[in-house]
Amino acid sequence: MTTTNPLICKDLVFGYRTGLRPALNWQTEPGQFWAIIGDNGCGKTTLFRTILGQLSPLSGRVIIDGSRAYVAQLGELAATMPARVTDVVAIGLEHGLSGLKPFYALRNRRCIQSALEKFDLLGMKKRQFSELSQGEKQRVQLAQATVRDISLLMLDEATSGMDPRHAAESFRILSELVQTKSLCVAAISHSMAFHHDYITHVLAFTDDGFLMGPRDEILSQIR
Amino acid sequence: MEKIELFFENWEFFREAALSGAISGALLGALGIYILLGRIVFLSAALAQTSSVGVALAIWLTALLGFSHENTPFLLDPVIFSMIFTIGILALISKGLRHTKSPDAALAALYLCGAAGTILIGTQIIHEIQDIQQLLTGNAVLVEHSDFMLLIIISILILGLFGYAHRGFEASTFWPDNSRVAGFPVTAFNLIKYAAIAIAIAITTRMMGALPVFALTCLPAMAVRKAPNLRTMFYLAMIVGSFVGFAGYVIAFAADFPVGPTQAITALICVLLSLTISGIIGLIQKLRSKIRPESIAS
Numbered sequence: 001m002t003t004t005n006p007l008i009c010k011d012l013v014f015g016y017r018t019g020l021r022p023a024l025n026w027q028t029e030p031g032q033f034w035a036i037i038g039d040n041g042c043g044k045t046t047l048f049r050t051i052l053g054q055l056s057p058l059s060g061r062v063i064i065d066g067s068r069a070y071v072a073q074l075g076e077l078a079a080t081m082p083a084r085v086t087d088v089v090a091i092g093l094e095h096g097l098s099g100l101k102p103f104y105a106l107r108n109r110r111c112i113q114s115a116l117e118k119f120d121l122l123g124m125k126k127r128q129f130s131e132l133s134q135g136e137k138q139r140v141q142l143a144q145a146t147v148r149d150i151s152l153l154m155l156d157e158a159t160s161g162m163d164p165r166h167a168a169e170s171f172r173i174l175s176e177l178v179q180t181k182s183l184c185v186a187a188i189s190h191s192m193a194f195h196h197d198y199i200t201h202v203l204a205f206t207d208d209g210f211l212m213g214p215r216d217e218i219l220s221q222i223r
Numbered sequence: 224m225e226k227i228e229l230f231f232e233n234w235e236f237f238r239e240a241a242l243s244g245a246i247s248g249a250l251l252g253a254l255g256i257y258i259l260l261g262r263i264v265f266l267s268a269a270l271a272q273t274s275s276v277g278v279a280l281a282i283w284l285t286a287l288l289g290f291s292h293e294n295t296p297f298l299l300d301p302v303i304f305s306m307i308f309t310i311g312i313l314a315l316i317s318k319g320l321r322h323t324k325s326p327d328a329a330l331a332a333l334y335l336c337g338a339a340g341t342i343l344i345g346t347q348i349i350h351e352i353q354d355i356q357q358l359l360t361g362n363a364v365l366v367e368h369s370d371f372m373l374l375i376i377i378s379i380l381i382l383g384l385f386g387y388a389h390r391g392f393e394a395s396t397f398w399p400d401n402s403r404v405a406g407f408p409v410t411a412f413n414l415i416k417y418a419a420i421a422i423a424i425a426i427t428t429r430m431m432g433a434l435p436v437f438a439l440t441c442l443p444a445m446a447v448r449k450a451p452n453l454r455t456m457f458y459l460a461m462i463v464g465s466f467v468g469f470a471g472y473v474i475a476f477a478a479d480f481p482v483g484p485t486q487a488i489t490a491l492i493c494v495l496l497s498l499t500i501s502g503i504i505g506l507i508q509k510l511r512s513k514i515r516p517e518s519i520a521s
Binding site for chain 1: 260261262386387388389390391392393394395396397398399400401402403404405406407408412448449450451452453456
């Protein structure tokens with residue numbers, strides 16, 4: 001799925017009562033892998049919640065072109081529901097009025113199979129989701145988010161519980177999707193150790209605002 | 224055994240009441256998985272009490288306005304009035320419940336208002352006091368034919384909807400944020416879900432009473448908690464609920480027990496049985512893995 005600009009933030013001021021930062025003007029393109037970096041409490045998650053419509057912007061606009069998916073910390077209800085890994089991945093197919101269909105089409109079953117394969121989950125597809133480790137659950141969530149064609153994927157600490165091998169592998173798969181399917185990924189992360197090589201751009205929250213641009217350029221300015 | 228034979232010999236007489244128990248059990252058992260896993264158990268208890276007040280209010284208003292049992296207006300029919308009353312109260316408090324940090328406290332207040340309100344209104348309608356007692360303890364012996372037919376229609380509609388659109392209810396209940404982001408109509412599905420729960424509770428409370436309704440919304444779902452996924456759990460809870468509703472009625476007849484508490488205890492026995500069976504299965508699996516660790520690992 002190719003769109004012109006998967007995400008545009010125009011003069012966006014976000015926060016709960018007062019703006020956390022100066023207005024943000026941010027434009028993404030297909031095939032970009034953004035790392036969102038900054039100290040704890042600087043407003044990264046608040047920005048995501050505003051972009052995703054969970055919080056109203058204080059001013060400015062968010063324009064999302066195409067379909068999107070979000071991977072955040074797992075909710076309490078989702079973590080304990082009785083569901084096999086394959087059932088959880090299938091939830092990612094729901095959009096629009098798809099939930100009114102009782103069965104998954106063959107095409108959808110293939111998508112589920114392919115997502116399970118990609119994230120090395122085939123061996124555990126019949127296991128109960130609630131019995132998995134945190135890292136395994138996060139891999140399932142990534143498979144869920146990418147099970148259908150999307151243009152924008154937003155990740156909030158989506159690999160924090162994974163072991164280094166699976167974290168690096170997950171970013172490699174996402175990077176592959178960025179290149180082959182022109183997906184745009186925006187990932188909040190405290191550690192860039194596992195995905196440094198895969199990211200193409202950085203949006204950094206600094207003391208007086210934002211720095212954004214190609215990875216090496218921004219990282220050299222921060223250092 | 225003699226009494227059970229007597230029950231089936233007089234099946235014509237008990238048919239609608241016993242089947243009401245089975246149908247109500249199936250309906251509440253299936254919806255119960257969203258109540259139990261969605262952690263809104265207290266909501267179902269509060270709604271059952273609220274619909275008790277609705278029924279008591281309808282009976283009181285009918286007497287106050289001078290209508291006889293035969294010429295009661297449609298809107299003052301206890302089931303219809305209770306359904307509208309319960310949905311109205313749920314609509315009134317739903318916004319507050321979403322925004323308050325302690326919804327349990329608000330639900331506790333609603334539960335107590337319901338229980339106390341039913342007793343208070345009951346004292347004003349002495350000649351219908353038996354009806355009110357039945358509401359509180361759950362002792363449905365006879366069910367009116369019109370209520371029975373309404374229960375069948377409502378059950379087919381609600382179970383049909385939840386069975387057909389189970390993917391939507393699953394996504395909106397357990398993955399609301401992700402689904403909302405993906406453009407899925409989470410709010411619409413949640414509204415339908417809560418309305419269905421309120422309608423089911425209102426209609427079954429009039430027939431069975433608050434106690435068995437509360438029991439059937441929680442216990443069958445608890446008994447099938449080990450199901451591999453929600454869809455299986457939905458159908459299993461429906462079967463267990465149906466069994467509990469019917470068997471509870473028959474056992475109550477055979478042992479001269481009140482129906483509602485018997486249905487609640489039957490449901491509880493199902494939960495205990497299920498826990499015992501899953502405990503035994505767990506133990507067998509543990510023993511197997513100790514005996515043949517390599518085959519389990521592979």
